[in-house]
Amino acid sequence: MAEPSKPYGLIAEFDNTTDVLHAAEKVRDAGFRRWDVFTPFPIHGMDRAMGLKNSKVGWFAFLGGATGYTTGMLMIWWMNAVDYPILVGGKPMFSPFGAFPPSYELTILFGAFGAVFGMLFLNRLPRLHHPLLKHRRFAQVTHDKFYIVIETSDPKYSPDATRKLLEAAGARHIELVEE
Amino acid sequence: MAEVAANIPVPPTPPELMREPLVRNNRSFAWISDRVAAITEGKAPAWWWAAFIPSFALLCLLVAMLAYQISTGVGVWGNNHPVMWGWDIINFVWWIGIGHAGTLISAILFLLRQRWRTAVNRAAEAMTIFAVMCAGIFPAMHVGRVWFDWWLFPIPNFQGLWPQFRSPLMWDVFAVSTYFTVSVLFWYVGLIPDLATLRDRAKTRLRQFIYGVLALGWTGSNRHWSNYEKAYLILAGLSTPLVLSVHSIVSLDFAVSQLPGWHTTIFPPYFVAGAIFSGFGMVLTLLIPLRSMCKLEDIITMRHIDVMCKVTLATGSIVGYAYGMEFFIAWYSGSLYERFAFINRALGPYWWGYWLMIICNVVVPQLFWFKRVRHTLWVVFILSILVNVGMWFERFVIVVISLHREFLPANWGYFKPTWVDICTYLGTFGLFFTCFLLFLRFLPMIAISEVKGVTPQADPHHPLAKPNGGHHG
Numbered sequence: 001m002a003e004p005s006k007p008y009g010l011i012a013e014f015d016n017t018t019d020v021l022h023a024a025e026k027v028r029d030a031g032f033r034r035w036d037v038f039t040p041f042p043i044h045g046m047d048r049a050m051g052l053k054n055s056k057v058g059w060f061a062f063l064g065g066a067t068g069y070t071t072g073m074l075m076i077w078w079m080n081a082v083d084y085p086i087l088v089g090g091k092p093m094f095s096p097f098g099a100f101p102p103s104y105e106l107t108i109l110f111g112a113f114g115a116v117f118g119m120l121f122l123n124r125l126p127r128l129h130h131p132l133l134k135h136r137r138f139a140q141v142t143h144d145k146f147y148i149v150i151e152t153s154d155p156k157y158s159p160d161a162t163r164k165l166l167e168a169a170g171a172r173h174i175e176l177v178e179e
Numbered sequence: 180m181a182e183v184a185a186n187i188p189v190p191p192t193p194p195e196l197m198r199e200p201l202v203r204n205n206r207s208f209a210w211i212s213d214r215v216a217a218i219t220e221g222k223a224p225a226w227w228w229a230a231f232i233p234s235f236a237l238l239c240l241l242v243a244m245l246a247y248q249i250s251t252g253v254g255v256w257g258n259n260h261p262v263m264w265g266w267d268i269i270n271f272v273w274w275i276g277i278g279h280a281g282t283l284i285s286a287i288l289f290l291l292r293q294r295w296r297t298a299v300n301r302a303a304e305a306m307t308i309f310a311v312m313c314a315g316i317f318p319a320m321h322v323g324r325v326w327f328d329w330w331l332f333p334i335p336n337f338q339g340l341w342p343q344f345r346s347p348l349m350w351d352v353f354a355v356s357t358y359f360t361v362s363v364l365f366w367y368v369g370l371i372p373d374l375a376t377l378r379d380r381a382k383t384r385l386r387q388f389i390y391g392v393l394a395l396g397w398t399g400s401n402r403h404w405s406n407y408e409k410a411y412l413i414l415a416g417l418s419t420p421l422v423l424s425v426h427s428i429v430s431l432d433f434a435v436s437q438l439p440g441w442h443t444t445i446f447p448p449y450f451v452a453g454a455i456f457s458g459f460g461m462v463l464t465l466l467i468p469l470r471s472m473c474k475l476e477d478i479i480t481m482r483h484i485d486v487m488c489k490v491t492l493a494t495g496s497i498v499g500y501a502y503g504m505e506f507f508i509a510w511y512s513g514s515l516y517e518r519f520a521f522i523n524r525a526l527g528p529y530w531w532g533y534w535l536m537i538i539c540n541v542v543v544p545q546l547f548w549f550k551r552v553r554h555t556l557w558v559v560f561i562l563s564i565l566v567n568v569g570m571w572f573e574r575f576v577i578v579v580i581s582l583h584r585e586f587l588p589a590n591w592g593y594f595k596p597t598w599v600d601i602c603t604y605l606g607t608f609g610l611f612f613t614c615f616l617l618f619l620r621f622l623p624m625i626a627i628s629e630v631k632g633v634t635p636q637a638d639p640h641h642p643l644a645k646p647n648g649g650h651h652g
Contacts, residue, residue: 017637018645024401037401040208041372041632042408043639046401055409061417075333079341091345101350101428105357108421112361112414116368119410123403126395133398141399142376142628144208 006179008131009035009151010162011138012171017043020146023169024049027148030165034154038132038147057118064114065107072103135177149177201295201633203477205643208631211478212376215625218473219377223620226472231616237609244603245320253323255599262582262594267321269574270604272429273457274314274611275355276450276570278362279422280458281307285365286418289411295486297629298478301373302469303462304366305624309614310461311359313607318351320603347431354428361421365414368407371397372628426454433577439520440581443508449501453570456494456540459487460566465615467560469624478625481554488553491566495544498573502541520581528593529580532572539569 014020017039024037028051037046073096080086081093091098120126132138132149141147148171150162166174202211223231248255258265281303288296319328331352333342342349375397378390397403427447434446463484470479509521524533543565546552553559579594618624636643 016645017639021639038399039401039404040212040376040399041628041637042401042404043637045639047405050401052402052405055406057406057409058413061410061413065417076344079333080344084339084341086343088343088345095345098345101347101424101431102344102353104424105350105353105421105428108417108424109357109360111417112364115410115413115417116364119368119406120395122406123400125397125403126392128391128396130396130398133396138398139379142372142379142397143212144631 007152008177008179009149010157010159010166011132011135011175011177012148012150012166012169013137013140013173014146014148014170015172017146019170020148021046021049023148023166023171026165026169027150030156032150032154032156034151034157036149038138038141038149040142040144040146043146056122057115060118060121061111061115064118065111067114068106068108068110069103071110072106073099076102131177131179135175137173137175138177199480199482200635201298201480201482202630203480206477206634208634208636211625211630211634212380212627214475214478215373215623215627215630216377216380218619218624219621220380220382224472227616227620230612234609234612234616237606238613239609240602241316241606241609244599244606245316248320248599248603249325253321255597256321256603257594257596257600258321259592259594261585261590261592262579264321264578264582265594266596266600266604267317269571269578270607271314271317272450272574272578273567273571274310274317274607275358275429276426276454276457276574277461277567278307278310278314278358278458279426279451279454280462281305281310282358282362282365282418282422283455283458284462285369286415286422289415290419293486294633295483297626297633298480298483299462299466299487300629301366301369301622301626302466302624303458304362304369305615305618305622306458306461306465307362308359308366309611309618310458311355311362312614313611315355315359316607316610318355347428347435350428351432354425358421358425361414361418365418368411368414369626369629370622371395371407372399373623373626375399376627377623423451426450433581438581439509439514439516440524440577443505445501445504445508449498449505452494452497452501453540453573456491456498456544457567457570459491459494460563460570463487463491463559463563464567467556467563469619473619473624475625478630484556484559485550485553488547488559491563492544492547495540495547495566499541502537516586520584523584524576524580527580527584529576529583532575532580536569536572536576539565540573543569 012023014023020037020039021043024046027035028049037043037050039046076099077094085093087093137145138147148166148169150157150166156162163174206214256265256267258267281300284296284303285300285307288300319325322328330336330340331342331349342352344350371394374390374394378387378394381387381390427450430446430450433441434443436442466479467484470476506521509517512518524530543562546558546562552562583594584591631637635641638644
């Protein structure tokens with residue numbers, strides 16, 4: 001941070017979804033790895049244009065849900081049938097039916113935690129300090145502009161050829177972003 | 180793929196089959212974020228203060244009432260033998276029911292790919308959260324000694340005693356607290372990209388800092404969007420069984436007991452339909468004035484109002500059917516007590532409550548069959564308020580009328596609310612509207628990024644996406 005001007009990547013600005021989608025396909029086909037598309041809203045078909053695999057968030061939610069259901073059942077069994085059994089109206093000390101509603105709610109609760117925190121973990125968020133967030137044009141990304149950023153650390157990156165590729169893909173404006 | 184599609188001639192859609200667009204007047208992406216973010220920027224308009232001051236006064240009234248109740252005891256409420264549940268439980272069920280429309284809009288309509296939901300889901304989810312907050316006050320207070328409320332949760336205490344999970348009241352604790360937590364998570368996840376919009380527009384350091392922290396460093400990266408959309412879909416998938424279960428479990432508080440009028444199997448679906456009915460009533464009550472106050476007519480269009488009226492009509496009809504079916508089963512069961520309970524509803528000392536409920540919940544929504552009614556805003560506004568009056572009386576009928584006549588005539592009584600009951604109820608409106616008005620001023624009341632996503636130009640293959648650039652190849 002103290003040392004000045006280490007390049008982070010090449011940022012290319014686009015005006016519309018059509019151009020950015022096709023530019024993304026070209027960058028994907030050129031074989032880049034450390035690059036990304038930045039958009040104000042998710043664009044339908046962009047995952048395929050970038051060659052992304054299906055998100056893994058589902059596994060986190062599934063693990064959360066399974067944990068929630070098991071926690072609920074075990075907790076109720078242990079509390080009402082083992083640690084302090086009280087007979088109420090001749091009902092069994094533990095019944096999976098009576099224990100189901102709270103366990104069901106815990107399934108949903110922990111599943112939701114899994115989905116949200118899994119998503120944040122996969123996205124490495126929160127991350128309040130990012131080279132792009134300091135870039136003045138990039139503030140438009142949450143407004144109405146679309147960007148492709150190719151990082152300089154990508155093995156295929158070369159200052160001239162990469163810039164040419166983005167120009168040919170229809171970028172309106174290309175700039176180097178500093179770290 | 181694109182080439183193949185381009186070679187097949189597609190005839191233009193005939194005008195009579197064209198749907199009214201979700202965002203009118205072909206508004207641009209920039210217009211959407213400018214218009215929605217502007218509500219949170221600049222000085223608060225006069226109407227906002229005009230609404231906020233009385234709301235805040237009512238909130239103070241709520242605080243005073245709760246302080247009085249806690250320091251004196253539950254005796255300040257009208258609850259007494261035989262009506263041991265009074266306005267507290269009526270208000271609890273009423274508020275939590277209102278919340279249900281928010282989750283229906285955000286989760287179920289999302290799974291059903293009803294894209295019109297994007298215009299109203301943010302405000303409806305906010306309504307859910309604040310309504311559940313208002314609801315939560317009543318069960319927490321009605322236990323009498325509120326400082327023991329934590330015994331409801333499985334936290335070790337000095338007696339080594341655990342909550343009793345065979346009771347539906349315990350299920351309710353889990354249902355409502357899960358409902359609140361998941362609603363907040365869902366709402367917040369939806370807010371992240373829009374908080375980033377506010378961060379990037381912020382003019383002052385303070386706004387930059389607060390929205391910056393809340394947006395968690397969102398950059399709009401597509402790799403992030405990919406995980407984000409999956410998480411959102413899963414949350415919608417989890418919230419759908421959640422919202423159906425919450426009011427089902429609330430209804431089990433009644434249905435699991437042996438009391439005539441409560442002990443019915445129809446309660447869970449009937450409560451869920453009623454909840455959605457009342458919630459859509461509240462969404463309409465809130466959004467009809469807001470869309471003109473905030474000049475959002477292009478985003479919350481007449482089509483949106485129209486569809487929400489239709490949902491109100493459908494759920495209102497389900498509720499009407501349930502009322503009829505309850506009467507039928509009371510007769511068909513052959514139980515004298517059941518029959519008495521239902522005849523007493525319609526003709527007993529609280530007949531006026533029953534008929535108010537029937538008029539507001541069964542007769543009034545039938546007016547929504549007429550397009551003229553659905554398209555006259557002031558009529559829709561009045562009807563939407565009547566829906567919630569009716570739904571309040573539905574809970575009054577269920578709670579008070581069922582309780583005031585017991586198996587033993589010696590236990591019969593007549594319930595009257597006290598001034599504390601009334602002021603506490605009014606006070607919850609203060610809490611609700613204070614929170615809602617603060618939400619309007621400090622958070623985007625429309626899901627900016629989602630509305631951008633349903634405009635025609637958001638689709639890369641739509642002719643409007645690239646206005647003057649011929650077809651791509």
